Amino acid sequence: MRKLLTCTLFLVAALAGCVTINVYFPEAAAQKAADQFIGNVLEDSGAVRPAADKDSKPAAPVGRQPSASLLDLVIPAAHAAESPDIRISTPETDAIRARMKARFGGQLKALFDSGAVGFTNDGLVAVRDASSLPLDQRSQADALVRQENGDRDALYRAVAKANGHPEWESQIRKTFAEGWIQRAPSGWYYRDASGAWKRK
Template structure:
């Protein structure tokens, strides 16, 4: 009986000591760099879409302490080095589509008819000054643009194995880039939901 208790106790201690806690790391800084690059590309006049991969930060110099950490017992945080791949065929196709559409959207941004919301999408703002044909055109463009943006955010999550639960985070990061790279006089929606001209 004492042997069973002793073995059980050793087993329980072993389980407690060897527990590993894994924290999933969302590469926000890397996604922000990718978002800035994509938004800049979509809003430029260049016709070529470049393949881009945002590299992960290089690891620092190793030390004896780093070597000893390999043999550490107890909870450990796991952080994977992440390269944000934005060069898949699907992402390139979406970027091309958005880039071709931007010059149709730009006059409506300039007129104040549309703006960038805080969810990474385009939204109608003041269409009262547009004629019937322009209203129809702007509604169609908004629908196409938002469809592409939603697909882009999902594709980035899929291509980088970030999980579909990260799509709202990716959209929020892109919202920062769309708003940040908007021209003066364009409508942007702040994180608090308030609209203002940039």
């Protein structure tokens, strides 16, 4: 009996140690934050019309990880980080958002509308068809894409850092990449995981 009690206490202590070390990426909260940021950039710049209430899908509920239910039985405090919030508003991200809005409200929207540029599957923008642009506008389009991608890289890094987890940068990038493609209006191009360009 004593051996069983000792083993149980050791297991509880080991699980408690895992809870404090294992910080999971809050995917649902990140999707909600990315959707808010992307909607703000695209809608406020006039690049897309605001989504109608009937067409907008409700945000996925932020729930527990499947493995958390067992921990909750043993360690009720494991439940503490059940509804995390992703911080996307800092002075740095607000400045990035303003620059992105200005670009989308200006020339970037026209480049997307023409099919000259599209979204990539890694959260960036790429020139898709330079030949669709007049020769004198190609270098300007390249410069615009470079500026946009510089801000996008800085955004994903800043969001991860603002949330105290720089190691989340790749997951933040992936979440935003999916969001940009989902929110893109019909007719805009995006590159899928295989590298092929597709039109929405």
